[in-house]
Amino acid sequence: MIDPDRIARYERLVASNSNFELKGKNMLFTSVNGYMFSQLNKAGELGIRLSKEDGEEFIKTYQSSLFKSYGAVMRGYVVLPDSMLDNTALAAKFLQKSYEFVLSLPPK
Template sequence: MAKPAPGAPADKVRLYEALIAGLPGVERKGAKFPYTSLNGNMFSILSTTGVMGLRLAKADREAFLRDHAAKLYESHGAVMPEYVAVPDALLADTAAMTPYVAKSFAYAQTLRPKPTTRPKKA
């Protein structure tokens, strides 16, 4: 029996895609790890275990952590300090999550663009 391909659970991917569908001009990227980015700055991600990470400005991040008894997002054993881990119940509540996704997108717009390609060696 073949092993299933690694990736986020399909039900969580559907919830994630429903959230980002409301952002004009934003498309889901990544095959195994769905994510969104703007100008080279990632602002949301879905782990292979189905945990959504959302990048928020400091004040929004602190409020989210407090209001939802949430934690900072971890990826491959490393804490991503600008990202919150979205609780499963909140991920399933598209209406409640929509404002947070919009805040994340707005925050990404304030970040300095990153080059998407490395300069060629001379």
């Protein structure tokens, strides 16, 4: 079971921007145009989807890693560090960047 505090922090992050809507019951996520752009996995890690270049830079800058869900690496996703979840403004900046990246993809 995911720590309720982690769920609450993710909910606050999503609620910080009117463009985002939290979806799912057992697996919480955000999506637009048929693409997920963030997801909370069973371990309580938050993954966000970024372009290849932005993802590589994010991993280097924030000592992050690739995001895994259900035992598989999610292509294009990076783990948002725990410390960043405590900084809603900074986390929201990257969630917005993720949202904008997914909006640049052709709709499904």
